[in-house]
Amino acid sequence: MEKWKKILNSCISDSATLSKYLDINKEEADEVIAKYPMRINTYYLSLIKGKGDPIWKQCVPDALEIKVQTGKRDPLLEKNHSPFDGLVHRYKDRVLLIVSDMCAGYCRFCTRKRMLGTRENVLQEKIFLKALQYIKQHKEIRDVVISGGDPLVLDDNKLEHYIKNIKKIKHVEIIRIDSRTPCFLPQRITPQLCEMLKKYSPIYFNTHFNHFQEITRESRKACKMLAESGIVLGNQTVLLAGVNDNAETLKKLFEGLLTMCVRPYYMYIPDAVKGTYHFRVSIAKAVRIMKKLIGHTSGLAIPHLVIDLKYGGGKTPLLPNYIIKHKGKRYTFKNFENEKFYYADIS
Numbered sequence: 001m002e003k004w005k006k007i008l009n010s011c012i013s014d015s016a017t018l019s020k021y022l023d024i025n026k027e028e029a030d031e032v033i034a035k036y037p038m039r040i041n042t043y044y045l046s047l048i049k050g051k052g053d054p055i056w057k058q059c060v061p062d063a064l065e066i067k068v069q070t071g072k073r074d075p076l077l078e079k080n081h082s083p084f085d086g087l088v089h090r091y092k093d094r095v096l097l098i099v100s101d102m103c104a105g106y107c108r109f110c111t112r113k114r115m116l117g118t119r120e121n122v123l124q125e126k127i128f129l130k131a132l133q134y135i136k137q138h139k140e141i142r143d144v145v146i147s148g149g150d151p152l153v154l155d156d157n158k159l160e161h162y163i164k165n166i167k168k169i170k171h172v173e174i175i176r177i178d179s180r181t182p183c184f185l186p187q188r189i190t191p192q193l194c195e196m197l198k199k200y201s202p203i204y205f206n207t208h209f210n211h212f213q214e215i216t217r218e219s220r221k222a223c224k225m226l227a228e229s230g231i232v233l234g235n236q237t238v239l240l241a242g243v244n245d246n247a248e249t250l251k252k253l254f255e256g257l258l259t260m261c262v263r264p265y266y267m268y269i270p271d272a273v274k275g276t277y278h279f280r281v282s283i284a285k286a287v288r289i290m291k292k293l294i295g296h297t298s299g300l301a302i303p304h305l306v307i308d309l310k311y312g313g314g315k316t317p318l319l320p321n322y323i324i325k326h327k328g329k330r331y332t333f334k335n336f337e338n339e340k341f342y343y344a345d346i347s
């Protein structure tokens, strides 16, 4: 059996086993797990350096998940933009195909918390055929995002089956893969997988690192292998209270990602999902953090800060405001160092 499959098979999902490794309150953990399942793989577990550290917070159940009742199960109303389960068509020219509801571990802050572990669902072949049919009929779709859960919990053959058939559709220009495995289970990125993906270039791959403690020898190797196979790597970070909600931590993360050929793409304000409220960061704070990053590190290290608006409003960018006054053609700016500048625009 491949190493990554062994690690996946030995995921920890009960408090008794977890308490052998970590100092947790078992009763509390059990109450949370009854509502929101736990799944921690041993690789990710090994990254924990101390109680309550940024890795711990992302994977160990917290009583606050059930104590705080604020939020919705499905705040984005993805359901309203699904022609059928398994496909989300929110933006005209791109669709998101959900191929599995399993992940290489469950994140406590997950937006799709409502779906995880409820059933071990992979996309059924008849639904996939329906999705192919749908994409074929909608000629405006030029970008297909293969997502989940995590698509890379599927084996190479299954994944290739999806990619190959989507790629056959003429108007589909690019395929994207969303997977947390380079961070969560870097052993999943094998030479065989890279060989397979390479055939379907251009492939854009968005991974999901939230903290520099996740940058390890193994994750570096995984990203390097993907990059060397011609896959363009981006990263989506979720801004999480107590995990990464300060400019210094994020700067270290984003600069670290660039050293392994991963370009920060998005940083999300956490969605208003029930059971994840203790991770929320205010918009004002998020914008202040962006202000401390822009101009203070490579532009390449700066992701777009976005908020996914409720009820299917879509991803919407948030930026610090650099224009402080504007009268006719005359603009007053504050630059990244808070110095004042004037600028006269063309008539």
Ligand SMILES: *Cc1c(COP(=O)(O)O)cnc(C)c1O
Pocket (backbone or CB within 6 Å): 088, 089, 090, 091, 094, 095, 096, 145, 315
């Ligand atoms: C995020 C998302 C996409 C991709 O959006 P980009 O801004 O192009 O990265 C597509 N479909 C859905 C439903 C999404 O949530």
Ligand code: SF4
Pocket (backbone or CB within 6 Å): 102, 103, 104, 105, 106, 107, 109, 110, 111, 112, 116, 148, 149, 150, 180
């Ligand atoms: S890997 Fe992604 S989909 Fe899976 S639990 Fe984590 S955030 Fe959710």
